[in-house]
Amino acid sequence: MPSDAIRAALVRRLRISSAITDEDIAEIEALPISVRQFPAETAVVRDGERATDCCLIADGFCARSKTIASGKRQILSLHIPGEIPDLMSLFLHMMDHDLSTLTPATLGFISHETLQKLHRRRPFVAELFWRDTLIDSAMFREWIVNVGQRPAPARLAHVMIELRERLRIIGQLEGSSFEMPLTQEQVGEALGITSVHANRVIKQLREEGIVELHRGRVTVLDERKFLELADFDGRYLHQSPTL
Amino acid sequence: MPRFHFDVHENGQFFRDEDGQDFVNVDVARKEAVLTGTSIARDAFVAGSADHVVVDVRKDEHAPCLKVSITLDVEEQADGYVAKAE
Numbered sequence: 001m002p003s004d005a006i007r008a009a010l011v012r013r014l015r016i017s018s019a020i021t022d023e024d025i026a027e028i029e030a031l032p033i034s035v036r037q038f039p040a041e042t043a044v045v046r047d048g049e050r051a052t053d054c055c056l057i058a059d060g061f062c063a064r065s066k067t068i069a070s071g072k073r074q075i076l077s078l079h080i081p082g083e084i085p086d087l088m089s090l091f092l093h094m095m096d097h098d099l100s101t102l103t104p105a106t107l108g109f110i111s112h113e114t115l116q117k118l119h120r121r122r123p124f125v126a127e128l129f130w131r132d133t134l135i136d137s138a139m140f141r142e143w144i145v146n147v148g149q150r151p152a153p154a155r156l157a158h159v160m161i162e163l164r165e166r167l168r169i170i171g172q173l174e175g176s177s178f179e180m181p182l183t184q185e186q187v188g189e190a191l192g193i194t195s196v197h198a199n200r201v202i203k204q205l206r207e208e209g210i211v212e213l214h215r216g217r218v219t220v221l222d223e224r225k226f227l228e229l230a231d232f233d234g235r236y237l238h239q240s241p242t243l
Numbered sequence: 244m245p246r247f248h249f250d251v252h253e254n255g256q257f258f259r260d261e262d263g264q265d266f267v268n269v270d271v272a273r274k275e276a277v278l279t280g281t282s283i284a285r286d287a288f289v290a291g292s293a294d295h296v297v298v299d300v301r302k303d304e305h306a307p308c309l310k311v312s313i314t315l316d317v318e319e320q321a322d323g324y325v326a327k328a329e
Contacts, residue, residue: 151286184262194279196249196298200258 006033006058006108009082009170016169017135018128019241027122031115033108044086044099044107051089053109057081060105061181065189066097075190077139078102078163078182082170087133090115103181103216131238138236147192150231152201155191157230160211160218165234181216205229245302247272249279252297253287269300269308276300276311288315 007029014020014028033056038044044062045051062079076097079085086099090112101107119126139162146158163180167173182190188198206212211226212219220226235243244265251258266272280298287293294315299307 151290152282153286185264193282194249194275195264196251196260196275196279197282199260199262200251200283203258 004029006035006056006106007031009058009080009172010056010084011082012170013082014128017239017241018131020128021124024122024125024128027118027125031110031118033110035106035108038101038105038107040101040103040105042101044101045089045095047095047098049095050093051086051095051112053111054084054087054090054115055099056084056108056110058106058108060107061102061179062099062105062107063102063186063190064097064099073189074192075186077136077143078159078180078190080163080166080170081172084110084129084132085136087129087136102186135238138238142236152191152193152197153205154229154231156187156198156201156205156213157211157226158232159190160213161226161230161232162234162237164218165237165239169239177217177219179216180213180218182213187213245269247275248301248303249276250299250301250307251279251283252295252299253283254293254295256293263303272300273309273311276309280311280313284313284315 011025011028014025034053035058038060044055047066057079059081062085064076064079064085065073066076067073077085086095089095115129119129142158142162146155150158160180164173164178167178172178184199184202185195187202188195191198191201193201202213206221209221209225210229211221244267246263247266247269248260248263250260264275266275276298280296283298284293284296287296296313298311300309300311301307
């Protein structure tokens, strides 16, 4: 993958969601990044590890999760190209959860030292990344509300619509279907239900003609019912500099 | 590890678990069945779409080895006091 393609989704996202200047874009495009390929369902950085760099997703999907003593895992967030899901490791030195791939992924690693130097040289870039981590926490708040308060079918619809809106920003939305590469078990881990219940919910949404999740792709069957079920208000994604 | 399947009955509807999952023993499978049943029942009971949820646990194609049954039972009490809506 050429180096421009590594940063393409990040640059696209920053251009849409912030008032970034061309000069700062040039700085980000010049960042030294070491690129590595990861297979699906592989740990990138584990709970308890010390990270020395931040990971930019160039291609593929990742998830953050936490596993409790009984072995049950809660998926905390899904991540797509252009995102730096462990940006907080720049200041929080020991990982308090896992970051792993869902699909085969191309990841770019930017050293903490490089990022710190960039932040000192270009304070506006530091502000942008700060804002990025704040949006990250806004997404976690919404995830808590979703898992804590909505019935399971609405939970799934909400996670799907959020993912769709984020894929739209990086230009990875074509036609009426989009990628959500989660197994039935992983859907359960994201929604806080068992794999069998997740399967039941997926079947129910298909039978009711609302949305279909098949082999990691979401196809919306009835947009109005889908939106109504999800009770989605995208303000918390702050996808424009004025939001 | 043995493979367990969790077939769900929700009132009249039946959902057969074709995939199944591996669990070390029937004790762990029982916990999974209770979690599945109560979580399905929570949504269905509140929505009013069912008042009885059963999870049959079977090993492979054998007859069920466990039946987890959850029933909603709400009784209106004739002599109870309910404030009238204003």
